[in-house]
Amino acid sequence: QVQLVESGGGLVQPGGSLRLSCAASGISLNYYAIGWFRQAPGKEREGVSSISSSDGGTYYANAVKGRFTITKDNVKNIVFLQMNSLRPEDTAVYYCAATGKTPVIGIPPPGEYAHWGQGTQVTVSS
Numbered sequence: 001q002v003q004l005v006e007s008g009g010g011l012v013q014p015g016g017s018l019r020l021s022c023a024a025s026g027i028s029l030n031y032y033a034i035g036w037f038r039q040a041p042g043k044e045r046e047g048v049s050s051i052s053s054s055d056g057g058t059y060y061a062n063a064v065k066g067r068f069t070i071t072k073d074n075v076k077n078i079v080f081l082q083m084n085s086l087r088p089e090d091t092a093v094y095y096c097a098a099t100g101k102t103p104v105i106g107i108p109p110p111g112e113y114a115h116w117g118q119g120t121q122v123t124v125s126s
Helices: none
Strands: 003-007 010-012 018-025 033-039 046-051 058-060 068-073 078-083 092-099 120-124
Touching: 003 092, 018 033, 018 092, 018 120, 033 068, 033 078, 046 068, 046 078, 058 068, 078 092
Parallel strands: 010 120
Antiparallel strands: 003 018, 018 078, 033 046, 033 092, 046 058, 068 078, 092 120
């Protein structure tokens, strides 16, 4: 059974940082690419970042480029999203998702991901 569990969300002031984690079980990050998505109230789910399975290539949405960094630990089967210089518009529920489709170039749309976590709330506010 595949399970993705996000953690690390919370309340942070503008300009602050958070690190989200996505712990995967039932799959191997050597064969599955991971994407981070977010969804704010009243808005569609949008891709934030992705990391490929084989070469670890990383991709970012323009809105977060230069502020967010995605990394993974294939041994521990965990993906991290380091979020710096957070802005109020980053407020959303953040989800990680896994796809076995390869190669992954860019951030595939949500429909390409077979497995999803439950989400973690990130709130950026003073």
